[in-house]
Amino acid sequence: MIQKEVKKDSSNDKPDLIKWFSEIGKNSGSVAGGKGANLGEMYNFKVPVPPGFVITAQAYDYFIENSGLKEKIKNLLNKINYEDTQQLNDVTEKIRELIVESKFPKEMEEEILEAYESLGAEDLSSVQGSALDILNNAQEPIFVAVRSSATTEDLAEASFAGQQDSFLNVKGNQELLVYIRKCFASLFTSRATYYRNKQGFRDVQASLAVVVQKMIDSTKSGVIFSKDPSYKDDNVIMEAVWGLGEGIVSGQITPDKYVVSKDLKILDIKIADKKIALTRDSSGGKSVVKLREEKSKQQVLTNSEVIKLANISLELEDHYKKPQDIEFAIEGDEVYIVQTRPITTIEKRVAVGSGKITGEVILEGLAASPGIASGVVKIIKDLKDLPKIKQGDVLVTKMTNPDMVVSMQKSAAIVTDDGGLTAHAAIVSREMGIPAVVGTGDATEKLKEGEIITVDGSNGKIYKGKVSEDKKKKVEQVTAKTKTSIKLMVDLPSFAKRASETGIKSVGLTRMEDIISESGKHPNYFIEKNNAKEYEEIIFDGVNQIAKYFDQIWVRTSDIRSDEFANLEGAPKETEANPMLGFHGIRFSLKNPKILKAELNALRRVSESGKDVGIILPQVILVDEVKKVKEILKEIKFNDAKLGVMIETPAAVQIINQLCEEGIDFISFGTNDLTQYMLAVDRGNEKVQDLYDEMHPAVLYQLEYVIRVCKRKNVKTSICGQAGSKKEMVKFLVERGIDSISVNADVAQEITNYVKEIEENMVKGTDKEPRKYTPKENSEEIIPIKGIEKLKNKKNE
């Protein structure tokens, strides 16, 4: 790309009027404005931006000074009564006219036109052919975009972002000069002038740079998010259409969608039926072209273009240290980056365009439960504050715990300081269908008791005041039939009916913990009072209430982390240093056999009422744990119990072969914990949630391995971690032949349809077909179970 030297005129104090992109960078805002500085920064960072130059903010000043406009504008502004809207409109219109109709000082005009010509000449370097071709091309001036580039960031942000004009498809000397002046004039809209006056900026104290950039005659174009803007995962999301990109932004065309992982693997391609393309005609106007069917359904980007663009987007993200929203255009074989900005800005644009929320964002966190709701903030610092919560309030707390469930049900929305997407608040609010944002860091400090806020649980944003109608995510009926069975996660008896509205008849996970905490008492309480029977009744009632809406229910024995349940009556007093690694799950149950027996008895009774009951054991790390549970099942004569194991510790993965050989009916992946334990990332600590990734190859490898072994051993495989409601994970698991997937009721329909689509796309005889395994007798496994046996023997010696 040729970049020209700026002519420096040292004979007088004329400032630099023109700067090429090569001469500016991120610190050039006062010269090139924000947009110009950004383009310079990208150019110098070797990002393929379309070539161009900037008419500096000092050139604007020079123009105003030397064309006699300064005094005229000043006099006009002095006359304005700023509260008289009509007068403000009239006077500012007059100023704009004055600017557009004035001539540039001769030397300024020459510099601009010379730069424009150089830009066109650069284009010639790519023209091949006869001298006549070159001459013909030379006669034709090039199309440029002429864009305002504001210098004062605050001003730009607060008052007239997007207000100054930009013009596309400008061609020819006279047109260029007029449009540059039109950009300058756009500093004087009535709104911007009013705002400047309010801010104490009198006269003409604002200035503006103008970017002149070659228009790319796009054969293809689109947008890239260097990180999924919903922050569901870290994948790069890309959309592309034929022709100009405006079709995407305006929503006129359904674009192709590409998902690329951070390590540049294409994970998903959805080819849309684009139907039309927007193109530029020779006069610079836009025309709509109807596409032939073949072209309409053809993939827009080649795979190598997808990878190249994803790579550029990640480099930009790395460079700017923030996820980027990028616009690109492809002309022939050349890929150009037309614009990049942090994703938040663009989210606003998308939000406005799709009729979502506009308003002042006062806090952000993780989008934990979809939907939008407004209400009065009630800050819960202590459990004794809970009665403050009235129907329709917004519950704001450091971290929810199970004894808040009743108050959570009354809340319109939930906001927490701590936690990730698999934390209690997230799990429970999803089941209740209550919008929630978790892991904000400091909601309990930043939000004020009694103020009204709007919580957008789909985007993780909290707005000041009521800025939207409430929108609840509805549970939709599932009709698609899939080979992979779809089950539900249901923990709360009072929400079982809601979940059953999906029409799904199987529950793949009921956690007992919320049933227990609704009683207000820790299981220890009942044992101390020698009243295991009452505990059994509580569990039986709770599970039964859920089971009555379904045919099949898999219930997990209790998994009570000491930090979450410390407030229950009878809970152990001592604080565990590492509750995640502490005394909970099957290790707790086996040391408290009366509690476990009560739970299993409750499940036996549910089973005897005619339901297909499965028992899931949490936090298993030893075959022995399964053996001991089997003994208890025998003892209580729960003979037809279906027994399953949560695969949620690395140990369970390592001994999967032996677990299968011991005799289990199914396994269920607890990806919430498996991810935590594989990656050594605390799932409840919001500071490390950016690292918490169920799609991490280390986790995927475990899943793939376990499915393979279980298939060989005829043990059914399932997932009940939160990742089962995520499409990328669903795709991964279905393609590997998982037997069932448990999802939240609110995404059941979407995930079922997706599973169907994946299944239909699995072509026989290709590597997309799920692998088939023939069970082999005495197959060798690499897993070093012997080490464990040895250790155990040593202990026994």
Ligand code: PEP
């Ligand atoms: C899991 O770990 O994935 C799981 C389902 O269990 P919980 O979220 O209750 O730990």
Ligand code: MG
């Ligand atoms: Mg778990």
